Amino acid sequence: MKHLLKMNDLTREELDHILDVAxxxxxxxxxxxxxxxxAGKSVALMFSKTSTRTRTSFEVGVFQLGGLGSYMNAxxxxxxxxxxxxxxxxxxxxxxxxxxxxxxYRQRDLEELAEYAGVPVINGLTDYAHPCxxxxxxxxxxxxxxxxxxxxxxxxxxxNNMANSLIVGGxxxxxxxxxxxxxxxxxxxxxxxxxxxxxxxxxxxxxPAAGVRDADVVVTAVWNNAGGDEAERRMRDxxxxxxxxxxxxRARPGCMxxxxxxxxxxxxxxxxxxxxxxxxxxxxAENRLHVQKAVLAILLAGQ
Ligand code: CP
Numbered sequence: 001m002k003h004l005l006k007m008n009d010l011t012r013e014e015l016d017h018i019l020d021v022a023x024x025x026x027x028x029x030x031x032x033x034x035x036x037x038x039a040g041k042s043v044a045l046m047f048s049k050t051s052t053r054t055r056t057s058f059e060v061g062v063f064q065l066g067g068l069g070s071y072m073n074a075x076x077x078x079x080x081x082x083x084x085x086x087x088x089x090x091x092x093x094x095x096x097x098x099x100x101x102x103x104x105y106r107q108r109d110l111e112e113l114a115e116y117a118g119v120p121v122i123n124g125l126t127d128y129a130h131p132c133x134x135x136x137x138x139x140x141x142x143x144x145x146x147x148x149x150x151x152x153x154x155x156x157x158x159x160n161n162m163a164n165s166l167i168v169g170g171x172x173x174x175x176x177x178x179x180x181x182x183x184x185x186x187x188x189x190x191x192x193x194x195x196x197x198x199x200x201x202x203x204x205x206x207x208p209a210a211g212v213r214d215a216d217v218v219v220t221a222v223w224n225n226a227g228g229d230e231a232e233r234r235m236r237d238x239x240x241x242x243x244x245x246x247x248x249x250r251a252r253p254g255c256m257x258x259x260x261x262x263x264x265x266x267x268x269x270x271x272x273x274x275x276x277x278x279x280x281x282x283x284x285a286e287n288r289l290h291v292q293k294a295v296l297a298i299l300l301a302g303q
Pocket of ligand 1: 050051052053054055125133260261262
């Protein structure tokens with residue numbers, strides 16, 4: 001593994017290895033601390049968009065591994081925000097830092113950064129993918145529900161970066177994956193092509209009640225980040241897509257519910273369902289820390 005730009009870049013073996021290292025590092029942290037695997041290493045933490053979990057979990061994770069993490073607000077503080085070409089920023093940061101984490105808008109910009117940086121690049125979320133989040137989701141499912149193979153994961157919501165990454169990650173891990181989204185909010189075409197290789201293990205549906213049937217894990221994410229007319233349109237388009245107790249009654253009894261956060265209670269998830277599954281959801285958030293430490297340890301310290 002040279003970078004972590006999207007789930008499609010990983011092999012099954014690399015995915016399993018990341019999760020195994022994450023479990024080991026989590027146990028070590030709980031037992032007193034992780035070894036200083038990043039001693040003398042520095043990680044650029046570039047954020048062109050707001051973040052709570054991704055920013056803080058990377059900052060704390062790099063610190064716990066004995067390295068230096070430098071947060072930079074790429075939207076207002078870097079010369080890139082005043083027009084310096086991305087490839088120049090990449091070549092400069094690559095000479096100072098051992099790794100770059102970037103949260104940005106377009107996947108193709110992230111790919112360009114990786115092409116020019118000369119050091120490993122990690123996707124902190126783009127329009128196409130959110131691999132760190134999905135690795136944490138898979139870690140949480142495996143930790144709480146056992147081996148991933150054969151479990152049914154159902155994503156209900158917008159066919160966006162989370163859907164793209166869950167479909168690929170879940171199928172790669174041997175899960176059965178159902179994606180339920182309104183017809184106008186389908187996952188990326190290349191992700192659907194990837195999913196075709198898995199035959200009946202993947203379903204794309206538009207009816208949440210049919211999708212969650214017998215699911216072991218139901219996942220959702222915000223589908224209404226817009227304002228004005230777009231927000232009103234989304235509220236109409238996603239009618240019936242809220243995770244509610246009656247909807248989840250169709251899933252397997254005791255099913256797990258995950259949400260990458262932040263949550264809009266009353267939109268994609270009811271307050272009742274959110275609070276009933278808060279233990280799982282906040283363990284999922286915690287596991288961002290452990291799984292990202294694993295990715296860093298693999299990329300930078302040969303774990
Ligand atoms: N889930 C997630 O990526 O959270 P943040 O937007 O707070 O980083």
